[in-house]
Amino acid sequence: MFTGIIEAVGTVKASERQGGDLRLHIEASELDWGDVQLGDSIATNGVCLTAVELPGNGFVADVSIETLDLTSIGQLKVGSRVNLEKAMMPKSRFGGHIVSGHVDGLGEVVSRQPDARSERFVLRAPAELAKYIAHKGSITVDGTSLTVNKVNGAEFELNIVPHTIAHTIIGDYQSGRRVNLEVDVIARYLERLLLGEKAAEPEGSAKLTESFLAENGYLR
Template sequence: MFTGIIEAVGEIVSLERRSGDVRLQVRSAGMSWDDVALGDSIATNGVCLTAVALPGDGYVADVSLETLSLTCVGNWKPGTRVNLEKALMPQSRLGGHIVSGHVDGMGEVIAREADARSEHFVIRAPKELAKYIAHKGSITVDGTSLTVNRVNGCDFDLNIVPHSLQQTIIGDYQPGTKLNLEVDVIARYLERLLLGDKAAESGGKASMTESFLAENGYLK
């Protein structure tokens, strides 16, 4: 588990294709690696990856086909900057929100403009994720815990303060930038609970729709 509070910015050193999946190496001089052991989890742009080697200034991880299909990892190349966070420890402060590191899908920056000393961004989420994004709710963007300021269909707004712009890769974002999105875990579990017995139906037929909510008394 993670908090969405970025510890350092690193960069991709190498990506090696191996029988369809990828082995990558990440380096960061801005983060201490003394307390990281083989098998530990590192959130890299919000993707939970397992350290399989520790060269001293970063880590090496294998990325599965499933992860490549759901995230922006396939777009990375040597020199790509990434947000890094080590896994949450019991004594750590939960400064952001509960983040699993399991990316739900990819979004895209639609607009960026200055807003006093902050920057205002409009992000477009995939249609299937829009229902989980709420006004003043939490969302993880490339591993960073952020507050949603406005929602309009599949688009949501973020206001990023100077500190976050400097300490993460968000300052690099421009219209067209692809990014990893993880919705609030509570929203995902709530949907599953509301489905009740229908959640056990096979074939992917059970889903939270307006008609389902009306039929089960959640809407009037």
Template sequence: MSDVSARIYASGHDLLKVIDELFMFTGIIQSVGQIQRLEPRGGDVRLLIGTGKLPLDGVMPGDSIAVNGVCLTAVELTGQGFAADVSRETLDLTTLGALAPGSRVNLEKALTLATPLGGHLVSGHVDGVGTLLERHEDARSWRLRIQAPDELARYIAHKGSICVDGVSLTVNRVDGAAFELNIVPHTIQETIIGDYRSGARLNLEVDLIARYLERLLLGEQAANPRTPGMTLEFLAEHGFAK
């Protein structure tokens, strides 16, 4: 067993602990809500969000709800929805900064011990914003081609998982930093994906397990800010590629 392999094996318990503490959602959208009002507050914004058919039974102030894949804290329950404060950084680094009254949003409450894991484990921390390049109808389904930021390309794999605006999806094809998805009719109908048009900007969260595996494989090199991340040369050096 190589040093890198041993490190992964020995770190398995720590990785599972990180997963247990960090992942909060599954990427299965529970309702499409609507932005009711935006209140500027000293550079930040408070969003008032109508939750549609999403029941808020058991939700308390301080609980987490994913809005288009962004983990937000419910600071107030309004009867027909909830209010959440969004920082300037989140507004700048996600698509939440483009929301307006009437905008439709994907909603998912945080995991509980009774929540079925129907999608994949999702943190609610957006890694970057992608752009919808193409949308084609394929029988009753849609095929989407999305351009991701270049720095995310190494985490996107054929048949791997990716979260798009909070929706857990499977990657059908990868071409550099572009990737393709197949969207079934149910997902088109039950999420805001049905609203997508070419040029739409989309929140992306890559599979976080891939990120942690990269850190584990890099070992002490991960502490060096100049380390370029996982490369083919690194994998070959440690017996994972030829």
């Protein structure tokens, strides 16, 4: 489990294809690696990766084909900057929101413009994720816990303060960039709970629709 509070920006030192999947070596000298052990999870641009080697000032991870298909990790090149967060510990301060490191889909940066000392971004989510994104709700973008300022269909707006610009890779974003999105897990559980017994039905038939909500007393 993670909080979406980025601890360091790392750099891809090596990227090697192995039998169809990928092995990544990521360095981050400013991150304290003293409490990281083999098998620990490191959120990398919001993707939960397992440390299989610990060379001292970074980690090595194997990235599966499924992760390459569903996230932007496969687009990383040697020298690419990445957001890093070590797995949350029970004694950690919970500064963001509940983040699993399991990416729900790829979004796209639509626009960026100055807003006083901050930057205002508009991102577009995949259509199937739009229902989980709410005004003033939480969303994870490349591992960073952010608050949604405005929603317009599948597009949503973010106001990024100078500290976040300086300490994450969000400062690198330009229009057209693809980013990893993880929606608030509470929204997913709420959807499942509303389905009630219908949740046990085969995939595809168990969906929240307006007629279903009306039939079950959620709408009048």
